[in-house]
Amino acid sequence: MPARSSRSALPSRYSAIRNRTEPAPSSARCSEVFAVDTLLVGGEIVDGTGSQRRRCDVGLSGDRIAYIGLSDDVTARQTLDCRDMIVTPGLIDPHSHSDWSVLGNADAMSTIHQGVTTEVVGNCGVTYAPLSEHDVAGACASLRSMGYEGPVDWRSFPDLLTRVHSAGTAQNLMWFVGHTAIRAAAHGRAESAGIDEERERIRLLEEAMDAGAIGLSSGLEYGSGRFSRTEELAQLARVVGRRHGMYASHIRNRDHGLGAAVDEFFSIVNAAQVRAQLSHLNVRHNTGAQPGAWERAVEDVMKQRRSGTDVLADMTPYPHGIGLAAGLLPDWLADRPAAEAAALLNDPEIRQRVRQDSDRYWRFVHAGQWDRVRLGVSATHPHWQGLTFPEIACQQGQDEWDCLFDVLAAAGADLGGVQLMGELFTAEHVAEAVGHDHFLLGVDAFTTRHDGPLAARTRHPLFFYGHTHYLAHHVPAGTLSLEESVHKMTGMVAEHFGIRGRGRLVVGAHADVVVFDPAILDRTDTWKVPQGYADAARHVWVNGTPVVSDAVRTPHRPGRQLTQHN
Incomplete structure (x- = not known):
């Protein structure tokens, strides 16, 4: 990855999409004239094949990649200056x-x-x-x-x-x-x-x-x-x-x-x-x-x-990863309809049996390592979401198992929708x-x-x-x-998934394209609760339509259902 820039503010080139009729600047010429809708100039492309990055301009027309190369003889309705940027497939x-x-x-x-x-x-x-x-x-x-x-x-x-x-x-x-x-x-x-x-x-x-x-x-x-x-x-x-x-x-x-x-x-x-x-x-x-x-x-x-x-x-x-809380339950309880299993968790005797029999799925919970578990999604206990179970237990004055049982019992038919986040x-x-x-x-x-x-x-x-x-x-x-x-x-x-015409920067492919700024990628490397959206992807196109411009979401929804046949 290129060395981190010393820039302290975003440069004006982030606003550099502009109307143009003159040829795009380049280091090489060719005899054929190309006309594209949008031309990305000056960036290094990482084309999705594993090959080494290289300096190339990329032209988008309609929903396709129409041009990749270095040429003075390209005209475009709009041009984006991508110097110091990395251009990749979506x-x-x-x-x-x-x-x-x-x-x-x-x-x-x-x-x-x-x-x-x-x-x-x-x-x-x-x-x-x-x-x-x-x-x-x-x-x-x-x-x-x-x-x-x-x-x-x-x-x-x-x-x-x-x-x-x-x-x-x-x-x-x-x-x-x-x-x-x-x-x-x-x-x-x-x-x-x-x-x-x-x-x-x-x-x-x-x-x-x-x-x-x-x-x-x-x-x-x-x-x-x-x-x-x-x-x-x-x-x-x-x-x-x-x-x-x-x-x-x-x-x-x-x-x-x-x-x-x-x-x-x-x-x-x-x-x-x-x-x-x-x-x-x-x-x-x-x-x-x-x-x-x-x-x-x-x-x-x-x-x-x-x-x-x-x-x-x-x-x-x-x-860290997501897990379904119902996965902790032993087979004899999980085999019942969700609403019935949830109701049974109000019974102190059932709770005691579950404590004894729940050595499965996230087995570290059975070993008492509750500090590794946070409540992720609970429609009935949103005020606990994001807290570790020791934190929840301290607030409630009860142990972690009972806190989990309270969440699952309250979920009722949505028992399977309760999610955990675990280390x-x-x-x-x-x-x-x-x-x-x-x-x-x-x-x-x-x-x-x-x-x-x-x-x-x-x-x-x-x-x-x-x-x-x-x-x-x-x-x-x-x-x-x-x-x-x-x-x-x-x-x-x-x-591997048979996704046709995507995943590589190549002429004729669908125009799913991203322009990354490598100088601010490390903003994403944080363990704090996110306050904003990732912003290293300065520009994003889906099927040739801009969905992110200057790190701002556009109103477009150009996504498609992909099958084995498209």
């Missing part, structure tokens, strides 16, 4: 949960300001469709906590996609359909209509893929996904494989049972002959993983790729995964904003600086180079 998040918040934040404020132009959503098995009537109340409560005030009148996955994309989105979205959602909807419909549950799961999956879902995601540590059999997952994955889709999985265990969980993942992938993504392959610190377990898991990924399986893993930028990994483990050449770089969070209901629910830098943290922290630390980092957030993601 960042692509391979593991996002922005489908949870997009209806309440269609402007994608926190992510679009980081230069994220495409997000792969619907991960970890949890999507808001398909929905059975039994699940509507819980979905409604959860969506309200995410800032959405409209009706929850969809039931099918196609209808959810219509609701999201008809209103417009800032960023492009590529969707998985969630296995947990399919499982719950099929069960509800089987009970109410007397239909075959297994056939209904397949029908719902096919319906979602017909509507543009690229495949199936599973979350096997929480919700009803934790009760699914391997053969059930393999059967659905075969449906995905026949349609040339993908299977992504939050596997069953990432501590003492990591090896068996990875084995199950590959047994499903190989049985279905399906392309695959092993979601956030990491090991939570001090939760019983055997020495070398993560290294063996990564070696399994590498062996599978060498044998021809199209699989990669992904990692997050911080030692999960060591910094060394994060760096090792981030730098590995079989790992994509995601954030495992959702787009948020500084106003409305989302403001109090996302107080960690992960939501506002997670993507640029790779550039601001991991690149200077030597974990990987700037070119490698951009590649693992753009071209490598696009290639």
